[in-house]
Amino acid sequence: xxxxxxxxxxxxERDMFALLEDMVRIQSGTHNKKGVDRLCNLIRKRxxxxxxxxxxxxxxxxxxxxxxxxxxxxxxxxQILVTGHLDTVFPxxxxxxxxREDDIYAYGPGVIDMKGGLVTGIYMIEALNHMxxxxxxxxxxxxxxxxEIGSPTSRNxxxxxxxxxxxxxxxECGGIDGEIVTGRKGKLGASLTVNGQAGHAAFAGHQxxxxxxxxxxxxxxxxxxxxxxxxxxxxxxxxxxGTTPNSVAAQAMASVDVRFDHAGxxxxxxxxxxxxxxxxxxxxxxxxxxxxxxxxxMPQTWGNKTLYHLxxxxxxxxxxxPREAYRxxxxxxxxxxxxxxxxxxxxxxxxxxxxxxxxYMIKDxxxxxxxxxxxxxxxxxRLYRHEKRFIHI
Numbered sequence: 001x002x003x004x005x006x007x008x009x010x011x012x013e014r015d016m017f018a019l020l021e022d023m024v025r026i027q028s029g030t031h032n033k034k035g036v037d038r039l040c041n042l043i044r045k046r047x048x049x050x051x052x053x054x055x056x057x058x059x060x061x062x063x064x065x066x067x068x069x070x071x072x073x074x075x076x077x078x079q080i081l082v083t084g085h086l087d088t089v090f091p092x093x094x095x096x097x098x099x100r101e102d103d104i105y106a107y108g109p110g111v112i113d114m115k116g117g118l119v120t121g122i123y124m125i126e127a128l129n130h131m132x133x134x135x136x137x138x139x140x141x142x143x144x145x146x147x148e149i150g151s152p153t154s155r156n157x158x159x160x161x162x163x164x165x166x167x168x169x170x171x172e173c174g175g176i177d178g179e180i181v182t183g184r185k186g187k188l189g190a191s192l193t194v195n196g197q198a199g200h201a202a203f204a205g206h207q208x209x210x211x212x213x214x215x216x217x218x219x220x221x222x223x224x225x226x227x228x229x230x231x232x233x234x235x236x237x238x239x240x241x242g243t244t245p246n247s248v249a250a251q252a253m254a255s256v257d258v259r260f261d262h263a264g265x266x267x268x269x270x271x272x273x274x275x276x277x278x279x280x281x282x283x284x285x286x287x288x289x290x291x292x293x294x295x296x297x298m299p300q301t302w303g304n305k306t307l308y309h310l311x312x313x314x315x316x317x318x319x320x321x322p323r324e325a326y327r328x329x330x331x332x333x334x335x336x337x338x339x340x341x342x343x344x345x346x347x348x349x350x351x352x353x354x355x356x357x358x359x360y361m362i363k364d365x366x367x368x369x370x371x372x373x374x375x376x377x378x379x380x381x382r383l384y385r386h387e388k389r390f391i392h393i
Contacts, residue, residue: 001131002317005374008127013367016119017106019046020366023115024099024108028063032092036063036145039086043118043143047125051134059153063087063145067157068125069138076138080381081161081168081341083332084118084348085147089355096357105351106361116361117171117348118143120370127374137381140165147332150189150293158332162339166384167307169376170333170345173354174369176362178315179325181346182308183300185233187330188258188269189293192218192277194241196285198250209284211252212241217281222256225272232269233259233328255292259328263296263338295330296338303342307380311344314375320368347373 009016022042027035040056040063047068048054057065063086073079088110090096099108106116121141128134140161144154151158162168174180196211204210225234234256241252258269270291277287298304308324315322325346333345350365 001378002375004131005127005378006371008130009123009367009371009374012123012126016123016366016370017101017363019122020106020111020115020119021099023118024111025097027090027092027094027097028087028110029089029091029094030062030087030146030148033061033063035092036086040064040066040143040145043122046122049129051129052125057157059145062153065145065154065157066143067140067161068143069140071135072138073140078166078384079138079140079161079164080377081165081336082121082124082139082141082171083158083168083336084114084121084141084143084171085332086118086143086145087148088113089148101363104363106363107359109359111359111361112173112349112351113354113359114172114348116351116366117173119366120348120373121171123370124374124377128377133378137377139377144332150295151332151335154332155335158335159339162336162341165336165341167303167380168333168336168341168343169347169373170331170336170343171348171373172331172333172345173348174346174350174365175323175325176350176352177323178321178350179323179346180308180311180344181325181327181333182304182344183326184298184330184334184345185231185259185261185328186263186266186297186334187293187295188260188266188291190256190258190273191290191292192254192256192287193290194218194252194285194287196248196250196252196282199248201246201248204248207283208248209282210249211285212249214282214285214287215239215241215252215254218276218287219254221276221279222273230265231261232265261297266294266296295334298334298337298343298345300326301337301342304337304344307342307344310380310383311347311372311376314379315372317375318368318371320372347376
């Protein structure tokens with residue numbers, strides 16, 4: 001069976017990169033619904049085969065979601081869940097939209113975050129179909145369209161499928177040193193709006209009610225929440241405010257990103273930030289806070305580590321040296337883990353510089369990681385079916 005998998009992937013390596021190029025050249029920034037839907041349709045046409053049940057879940061504001069399930073899901077009590085997102089962080093008007101390769105790397109928007117992972121997942125489906133095994137393994141693959149902004153319209157879909165799953169795999173990019181992710185921090189997103197009182201700067205008193213001055217105090221207090229001991233990571237990422245240099249700012253806004261390790265810290269962090277928002281350091285100003293996103297942590301559970309060790313065994317059999325990783329960045333694996341389902345992430349091809357115009361993939365990692373993922377699917381289901389090793393914990 002292993003030799004069949006290796007031969008299949010080796011025989012389709014150039015086709016995999018052709019598919020990757022087709023995907024990368026489709027501009028699929030989260031807010032570009034037409035582009036995301038084009039990518040969704042490309043994948044749909046690729047995987048619509050009799051062994052699969054395919055559903056397009058329409059979305060109004062963002063791209064459509066695409067859910068693929070093998071026929072075995074209809075009769076099996078539990079399934080394997082796989083997820084991968086269609087969207088990228090790059091806006092529709094970005095100039096970063098081409099694809100290129102050299103001998104070692106492939107470059108382009110989303111090449112590892114995460115269109116490379118989508119290629120890995122699609123070739124897992126095609127390999128199992130080629131082997132005549134696709135109909136025997138209950139697999140559901142969720143291609144969602146809005147992960148980069150917190151999965152607001154796909155979270156319920158993912159969580160619903162997670163509750164039906166024995167375990168799950170997420171195809172975000174692997175680390176450049178072979179890392180596979182067993183845990184992630186949680187995330188909170190917030191927007192602070194400070195309201196002051198407009199006036200002519202030349203006639204303002206010493207204690208002018210400037211929204212910008214008030215926000216400056218709050219930014220320092222927010223950044224002071226960073227702590228090595230607690231693991232909290234707080235970042236004020238954008239600020240706006242004011243109108244002209246000679247006007248007292250009537251309004252100023254800041255966006256805040258927070259990362260943390262434990263689910264029980266959510267309320268504590270919110271309380272700290274809300275206290276900072278309420279505290280009036282500049283008379284005549286007031287602040288409101290809007291919580292814009294939230295993802296629970298993905299703890300490094302026994303189930304996750306069991307899946308990792310199984311993946312590591314398969315990786316070593318392919319001559320790879322995997323490493324276990326805990327990431328500050330979040331993914332849809334956070335939502336899956338919150339349902340009590342064992343999950344590992346970072347199973348896509350390896351690369352770096354995602355979310356930038358220097359994003360790249362290590363080319364030989366695409367076929368390597370695809371082989372690993374196919375073997376992991378086969379072995380994990382065999383063990384679960386015979387030994388029930390991946391029960392919810």
